Amino acid sequence: MSITDTMSWNPEALDEILSNDEGxxxxxxxxxxxxxxxxxxTMTGADLLFVGPLVVGVGPAIVTAAGDDNAIVVDCTGLTIAPAVVDAVALAGGRGHRSEYVATLTPGNTADFLVVPDELATDVPSAVATLxxxxxxAHALVAxxxxxxxxGTEVRAGTAVWAGTAVPGRTAAPEAGIPAAADLTGSPRVGVWIDKNDFLHQELTADGRYDETRxxxxxxxxxxxxxxxxRIDYLDDLGFWxxxxxxxxELHHAGYVMKLG
Incomplete structure (x- = not known):
């Protein structure tokens, strides 16, 4: 399939997905x-069904119920669907139980996947390499x-758009660089956090600075x-995160459990 053909792939289905406010x-x-x-x-000639952010079905013949369920249908003939998140440990045989896998297209898991031509996706690493x-x-990348x-076109609200319409429910990716410190005056999380052994005292100040006593x-x-x-992220003056x-x-940090003193 040529790049031109790729760019004309299933535009009607995309429009339906982007306007899907009814679940x-x-x-x-x-x-x-x-x-x-x-x-x-691995399955061939199979279907992947998701509702909202979750995979709810995978396998053959799910399409037979598409009309009953008013599903949005995307034809993927000649294409491979692969997890968008690669569990390298699982690929290397480092996980012994199915429940330990962190990136699978299993019903109940998050619908994070990509769609690429069969010939460019002999396995998951090659599919991701294509992306x-x-x-x-990349016919589709879904998060x-x-x-x-x-x-092959980025779909993102705020900057890149599809067909002139911002994508509902999607925001622009975080900008690179260290963010400006927020004014946290009045935040209930500002103060001195102390662990139960009184070893670690971590002071969070309203100007976005911390100071630890150990x-x-x-x-x-x-x-x-x-x-x-x-979540709280730290950038130490020594340069580590x-x-x-x-x-x-409670504030949990590096094995310590702290409470406001």
Whole structure:
């Protein structure tokens, strides 16, 4: 299939997916599917069904119920569907149980997958390599059920658009570079966090700086921090990055569990 043919691939289906505010199922049909699930394996002439961000079905003949379910159908004849996230440890035989696999097209998992021509996807690594080196040949890249690339074209709200329309539910990717510090005055997370053994004291200040005391050694580590939801990222003045997580009234960081002092 030529690049020109790729760019004309299933535009009507894309329009339906982008305007899908009713939770309609989406079915990619008649594909070769590299599920990476050791129980399911690889299927040919098969279907991948997802609703919202989750895969709900994989296998042959799901398309027979597409009309009943008012599904959006995407014909993938001659194409291979592969996980968009590569579990390199599993590929190398480093996971002993099916439940340990972190990137499979298993019902119940997140619908993160890519669609490329069969000849460019002999296995999952070659499919991903096609995306990275020949993105114009990527018929689709889907993240949590939402298109990121389609027919070799980036699909993103705010900057790149498809058919002149911003993609609902998608935001622009984070910009590179260190973000400006936020004013955290009044934040309930500003203050001195102390672990249960009174060894680590981590002070978070409203100007986005932190200052750690360890075992009575003041200013052991200092730097900047950013909070995104329940996640906190640290950039130490020495140059290394670290992170923590707020769980209720606790701050978990590098094996320490802290509470506000």
């Amino acid at each position: 309609r199922p989406v079915l990619f049909t008649n594909a070769r599917i590299l599920t990476m699930d050791p129980l399911i394996g 990275m080196t020949r993105p114009e040949q 949590a059920g939402r298109p990121v690339l389609w027919a 075992g009575g050694r003041r200013h052991a580590y200092q730097g900047r921090y950013w909070i995104d939801g329940d 670290a992170y923590g997580e707020f769980l209720g009234d």
